[in-house]
Amino acid sequence: MAYELYYWPGIQGRGEFVRLALEYSATPYLDVARGPGGMKKMLSLMERERVFAPPLLRSGKLVVFQTANILAYLGPRLGLAPKSGAQRLRLHQLQLTIADWLVEVHDCHHPVGVMLYYEDQKRESKRRAASFRKERLPKYLRFFERIIGREKQFSYLNLSLFQMMEGLDYAFPRVMKKQRAPALRDNQERVRERLADYLSSERRIPFNTQGIFRYYPELDAR
């Protein structure tokens, strides 16, 4: 039975981190919410299984949610995680740190509230994005730059860091050009090559200003 992935159909968002693991490992899966009647199926599964928010993954009777948790589950099954328990724990905590990073990216355009439009919080977004560009982005990049250069085994961490770099390049092109992160760049290039087929397919949703990574020129550096 194929894995079933459920995520908002119009954006990459958090679902993309799961999709990359499935695509990279050439694992068959159904992208349910993007198919006919998919949104209805997703919402009714969420209600029945008490899921707080997508993405969710169904594997037979098991329904898993929270992106990092899904990757912790899939990693060993797709050959994208180390064998030892201690190593998996380590990988998972790094993925959780990426999850924190992603929240901070999101909050650059939604510092006041998820239920409000960006247009209703532009002033606050400018302040938040300035602090992100100046302090938080360099801190996360430095942290993962030191990590990724020394990884001995390719894992879902490589895929997630690829996605972070792609998203940040889209959302903050001018700031990102100024960052020095050779190991992260090297990882990004290698993953992009290996995922070329997927990335040029219709299965890859383009970045847009509905997702987590959004390009608003006023939030980027001058």
Next chain:
Amino acid sequence: MAYELYYWPGIQGRGEFVRLALEYSATPYLDVARGPGGMKKMLSLMERERVFAPPLLRSGKLVVFQTANILAYLGPRLGLAPKSGAQRLRLHQLQLTIADWLVEVHDCHHPVGVMLYYEDQKRESKRRAASFRKERLPKYLRFFERIIGREKQFSYLNLSLFQMMEGLDYAFPRVMKKQRAPALRDNQERVRERLADYLSSERRIPFNTQGIFRYYPELDAR
């Protein structure tokens, strides 16, 4: 060898979720950063082990960080998690949802940037807190109210939800009085009774306006 917990000494913060699990299960542990030279020890361990942020737990040679990951590690060892893998996965994703909730609590007083003082983002905080009080807080409470009433086995989830309710009562007393959450309230009372010794000891750091849960009257309901 006793577990070693490392967390900022002056606040409950995320460290408290780990401390509650250790205290509840009467597990011996060292609260390292609160002891002599503790901060120095914590910072040097963080550097050596490449830890992004506290809390961290040392267990022999293993160093674990990210609160939810520490609880996933400790849970089965302290009798605070179910035996089956699927049940543990489920528990972990609920703990991760608490982690998301906690970020939203934090961001009520820090919507613009972690490096700025609250006083420098009061206006933005008022907007963020209003959206939290009106939409997000009720949503999380409804979600966990449905969960906690049906839990068959006591786990670290009960402890973490106790801590959320205590913190929210401290930070948003007027809003919290208006919420109906009988199962969460019942859990809170039961855990408070069983933790009475700890809660009245000096090991429990009082809530204060340096932590994640902060009482600023202007951010509570009128």
